Amino acid sequence: MTTRSQPMVSEPRKALRVYLHLKDRILSGTLASAARMPSEPDLAIEHGVSRVTIRGALERLAEEGLVERRPGSGTYVRAASRSGAIVADFSNVFTHLVEMGRRTDVRLISFGYASPTPAVAEALGLGPGEEVQRSVRVRIADGTPFSYLVTYVPKRIGISYSEADLRSTPLLELLERSGARVASARQTVGATQAGPEIAEALGTETGAALLSITRIVKDEAGAGVEYLYALYRPDLYELQLDLERTKRGSAMRWAAKSPVATGRPANATEPRNPKKTGTGKRKTTR
């Protein structure tokens, strides 16, 4: 009887590790672009995994445009560009998408009234017992879901529009139509791993990295109008900001350039995913 113990790390977990390891090396430039990668058997030995696992990792890198697989020749590192993603400035995502001629759509997952969490109540400056209208939407560009949006609106504003309105009209437009004088917002940007439900809604894997944005929107009087918690697939969507070097006192500092509609970055090439190149226009929510 052999005493070989059960492997501690499952095969999918190993494939993830190998994929992330190779991706790190490509993105950090350790594996030079255009270089031929080691062969699948060599990579399998190096990482102590099966060739099937190596193949899975390389295929995922190829899907993301980080390597190119040339049949009969091998796998080659590509430039570390992420040209397939939607690139927008920090503020006008959907205006920007519509201007780019992308077909966007929304799937309303839930709509209802509830008690806010203390964080939401505090951020929106709600009184005790004040309810919020809570909605969960998935945003779709050219057929591909790329963002998951949870919004909270004070009930007194939320009752001015219906579930049907939210399926067809940007939330901010609904808020302004209801008379809210939207004046300012504070955005916080982070990252998180997808849980199983959000992963499924976004067509990605549990544990995948997502870009997160929390936005607290206020009116002219400083009263809370909307609290947004948004998650984005970073392979499909990135934020962009242009900065200027300016003098403040004796020190040089970065300042945000007044945003204009931004295009793709200078190094953008053809989109990787043909599903994302539609040209129809469609009314959009947020």
Next chain:
Amino acid sequence: MTTRSQPMVSEPRKALRVYLHLKDRILSGTLASAARMPSEPDLAIEHGVSRVTIRGALERLAEEGLVERRPGSGTYVRAASRSGAIVADFSNVFTHLVEMGRRTDVRLISFGYASPTPAVAEALGLGPGEEVQRSVRVRIADGTPFSYLVTYVPKRIGISYSEADLRSTPLLELLERSGARVASARQTVGATQAGPEIAEALGTETGAALLSITRIVKDEAGAGVEYLYALYRPDLYELQLDLERTKRGSAMRWAAKSPVATGRPANATEPRNPKKTGTGKRKTTR
């Protein structure tokens, strides 16, 4: 002989799934704040895992301040605030840290000259065969590593400072000292999963979600001065931007407020991690 097959998902993987599932429900408000969580045995049955796995997931949520464990009483949901993170605007991270009185430090992992990847060469507008000075640094705040920075500088600029300079002085200061007239930058913000090496450098787990920033810095003539690929632990660091609602033509749009040093968000409470509350000042690199 039983025919029960080997579980397809390993126990650590299950713990991750349970943790992410519960975190989703807390952050999206499905599990109300202040609510008592189901008991460990009930959660174990609900998720089909062991109590040990449940305990691991709850401990991780407690470390992140999302639940509170009260001995003899149970586990309670806390507000979905992420008050332990450094919060800075998009531009002046380290000026901001120093102004906040945080002790920051840098660990230089590598320093050398190499051929750029095509993406870096294109972004910096380098000529054929032109080399870059490549450095990898880990940024530490009050003893905790929170960012992993890979920078590329054209060799003709890079030779004006040494490895020792980079250990003690902000890179942008070195660049400006060398005569570069830094004028603008384009920042792209995304998210990625940590590979094993970066995870180790940042004291986190392989696969953890990281905030990523790519910054291309140019001089007054539009020539590339620096290419930065930076990864941040989102539990320790978040970006913040204030927006104003402004009129452009007939449409209302968001515009970035001219950035000032930003403090913590209004809902910030005490830092969760006492290691992050030092008050010493220290010279800092980026």
